[in-house]
Amino acid sequence: MENEPLIDDALKSELSALYRAQGRHYHNLAHIEAMLALAGDYRGLLGDPEAIEAAIWFHDAIYDSKAKDNEAQSAALAEKKLAGRANPSRLNRISAMIVATATHQVPPFEDAAATRDASLFLDMDLSILGAAPDAFDAYE
Template structure:
């Protein structure tokens, strides 16, 4: 096992970002949840230490009013991990972070790195396939992060996002997470879309 790329000082610095008061979902508990999944599925990763770094950085910059959070988070990773990870590995980490903007597997080499990225993207979406009460708490927390958005715009925008996932052939990229979360995720998303449509009167 290779050494962690996240030094104690860096973990402290990033933890402070994730503990900001406006992070109702994209906070430290989200990071801990992903790290728990990484530990659970560690043998499935070719470079788990790189994915650990991607987890820590993927939401490091989070402003619900901005559209470039993932790109800025990737830039922060490039800055903070320079000299810790070699250039090729750091580039893979940054591209994996950027991929969380669209949850589309990035075109990176080698194939094992793409598989690692796919697993991370699936872990990031695993909340969609949790028990209904956990999913509802997640939806409520995200709404609080977007409290500045007026209700009609929220209903339209959130509904569109959820429908995008439902329209995919598969929500999850990997068999590992598809078998564990896909069925429940579709139930949760359909129910949430129905609630939003009822609130909109459509």
């Protein structure tokens, strides 16, 4: 269980299809790839890089511009798809990080490394706001 990757190629393909759906302007595969690149850049600072990768892949998986519970739905999908791949506490951390993208408030983890990971993850999600003007304009 613990030595197989959290996000394997089959899951990447399945999630990529969701991010390629019609009507996705920002919450698309380019956003995921940008976040994955940042996670790679900061890998040395992350306590659980694989959990961050999983949170990135799932955080916008469910997206309906009219819905108010996209993050909770995305977290539920992560819990379902990652069941058996991660222990319950790791799964709870991943889920909490995904839900936190609704408000960008860091979840109240007791573990300092998990708190730092969540902070970095949320910063990665908002990194477009500090991007070069042309990149930001494309996002807008």
